[in-house]
Amino acid sequence: MSTVPPPGLDPETLRAHLDRVRPGLVSGPLTARLIEGGRSNLTYVVTDGTGQWVVRRPPLGHVLATAHDMRREHRVISALHPTAVPVPEPVLLCEDESVLGSPFYVMEYVTGTPYRTAEQLAPLGPERTRAAVLALVDTLVELHAVDPQAVGLGDFGRPEGFLDRQLRRWGKQLDASRNRDLAGIDELHAALGRALPTSPAPTVIHGDYRLDNVLIGDDERIKAVLDWEMSTLGDPLTDLGLLVMYSAKLELPHSPVSTTAGAAGHPSPAELIERYAARSGRDTSALSWYTAFAWFKLAVILEGIHYRYTLGQTVGAGFDRIGELVPVFIEHGLTTLQEG
Template identity: 40%
Template sequence: MPGRGPDELFHEERIRDFLEARGLGSGPIRAERIGEGQSNVTFRVRQGDADLVLRRGPRPPLPESTHDMLREAALLEALGSTALPVPEVLAVCEDDSLLGVPFYVMPYVEGRILTTEEPEGWDRPRVRRTVSEELLDTLVALHAVPVDAEPIRGIGRPEGYLERQVRRFAALWTANTRRDLAVVADLAEWLGAHVPVSQRFSVVHGDYRLGNLMFAREPGRSPRTVLVLDWEMATLGDPLADLGYLLATSADPGAPSSVMQLSPVTRRAGYLTREGLAERYARATSLDLSRLAWYEVLALWKSAIFCEAIYTRWLSGERPGDATFAPLLERGVPELLEQAEERRSAA
């Protein structure tokens, strides 16, 4: 369990008292860190018969407008009125004196998250294709949620979404890097000068990928989506931003790898390729994908920028214990930018 300090990640006594005061658990706590997220921190918390998940941001100081657990919890509560498979928010803590940052609590749900390995029996092409179809069809369902009525309308301001993304991430690079990579500003200028006209608006997840879906597979049934996770960056905007991000970070057979290909299982036979995912999305939505390369450039450029923030925090000693992901970013960030430049040539 993490050490004790003013910004500790977890504190058994304080969380025990918090949960008991809200009738969510009773007695001693058992907690373990779960998930492979590189941004926010998630714990499975068991207290008596209660089996819960606590989600919080990383240790402060935090970049402005990032890791906002209160906003994420409010967004999940709004989406809870839809048929989307989103986590149920059981309690929210705005008091940062407990853990140094706000957090929220949701029920623990059993399921499978696919990253580097597949569960037994899932290694067949038919099952793999079903997983890909679930991944894409869940995205289509997300983008079909009506956005013109409360509480969904309160999630964000869709007009000007793409322009704001370019401005915001350009500023984040300046605030979170220690090195000079001129291609970042060059890509920002190109993105800003070639912003597509959004065909429509939708809920946008912002980090939609296979590793943020949890699957269940009951006996006699194919894999099905039971939860979509990690809604920190969700808002209202252009749905093709999600599709561009999904494609840009998907692992395709024979395609160059990157630090953002967090579910490399999709290189195996049976999973839909990027082209196959795009074709299925186009059939389901009837949206014009002729400018899709622009959205992929945006996704790779943004990924490089938030990975650079992780790398800088690691260099500053703010990610103790990270011996795997952050060290890769010295080269991983320039590689993402190289791939963004390659996609720009196709836009």
Template identity: 50%
Template sequence: MTATAAGTATDLDLGALAGYLRSALPGGVAGELTASLIGGGRSNPTYRLSDGERAWVLRRPPYGHVLPSAHDMVREYTVIDALGSTAVPVPRAVHLCEDTAVLGACFYLMELVDGVPVGTVEQAGELTSDERRRLGFDFADTLAALHGIDPDAVGLAGFGRSDGYLERQLRRWGQQWEASRTVDRPEVAVLLDKLRRALPDTRFPGIVHGDVKLDNVLVSPSDRGRIISVLDWEMATLGDTLADVGIMLGFWDVPGEEPNPITRGLATLDGFPSRAELLDRYASARGIDLPDVDWYVVFADLKLAVILEGIARRHANGDTVGDGFDGVADMAGPLLTRALDLAAASSVPELRR
């Protein structure tokens, strides 16, 4: 299962991995390692790994061009390890390898959760209307539970700085755009200017997931309205928790409006709560009054457009593995247009200007 392209590893070196895990894991490995790519993700390659007796999930950064601070496996491992004793359902952290000589990059192993994915229209369509409704509310409750955790209490006091988080985010994603763009899109500069002028104060600091969508959860096979695992913590940090709310809403499509190109109208399926119901449930679960969240939704669309542009660039360079990349290059434009439309209709004056 080892392959190379232009001198860059594009798959797992199972021989090197087995040699490493024999001494790194309690009990070593029982037999020959096998691995298969887990589909669905467009960012970090994710594999099902087995030694014939046990199975794990292996996560590693993308191959090829990777932007600074992006796809941080240490960060991802640290947060799931810290949250393992909380009410937020995460896979059990198994092992972190920071030795890049093994696979060419840092990677980690986590528990293989026996769960059902619901992140596409087709997958969510397999649920009943009642299951979709309960899933939507459990999604809001799970996010509220994450945001209610005291970072100090779970050993994440130094995981990031909530102070100045939004300013740093705008600067970071502006830099990411310049480093990864494949075409000129003046909308990015316009949106960044609007967001800087309308920058809100951080009222609710806490642990931020950074990529809140149904594609990053697994539900119980016996109760498909209940989340049993939250995945994909690569962008987690300490910051303004309402940034996660903006991402959640950005992926929560509204009937009659242009859908997110990733979710393709997923949340418009019968049974799912509306955006307003989702917000009410989240606010009630946290016991807070939410301010206007337009800023956060506009920012979420901009951020996703930048991420997709980076993925499109890696795909064009031949540095992606698996399927699901066709059309990614065309997704950034509609997201930027949607963000501009929301800003123009916002109740936040600085976003409208």
């Protein structure tokens, strides 16, 4: 691990704080490294040479505290840790911005692998790949079985009118990044609004549930579910719809959207839905709406990235190809909704 501190985390300052609030936790000088790949909040691994921990903090220079709420993330993993849902054990929450320049929290380091592509899954072989993806579904069932009131999350969101608010929210996001004609996207948005399903009883939802947001162990079990920044109380089928969308074969080379569906042994979307329905007891007959909504949501997110690219506000390679993906996601959304 590099001895040069990564941006946003000073190991000496963190060590001093830990010694004050959790004396004895750390036994030597800390070193830290930033974990690449996070979409929003920053994630670091810190070690004293013996133990390892993970630190989460908002992005540098963030403005909207509500979008990077460390207290909220810490609260949900604290509530879920005693349940059957595998989450890292929380160590502490620090809301004193004088320590690292923003609120942050510390949690245990969990060993496991996040699989982002079919190529990464390939060495597991068909049987282990199938087991890992089915375990993803089973863990989602466990999450949606948690009683929010019983774990202190009864006020964690506003589930009434959840789908309508979500649809309006992503419609506004689309309007904020419009600078070209996108055939079919208004049609998809309107069709989703006309066909709004009746939500089942609300549950704790993850909000971005997919294979590369969990850590898989050598036994193909889910060791930890990560990245809870979009979690709330809402319609559990939105989590399943997103998972099904990510399980579709995109056939898009060099796509920045992670999909593992091409891996040998990967269960089909229909199998995932059937397993969830059987294990949760929920009616999944309207799932085509939820999957179409996931396609719409990702189309809006990608269009936002493309919009920032056209303004010269993106850094790194690959952003030039994102714009051409958006019509593909729109088409998938329309087709999925019509098939349902």
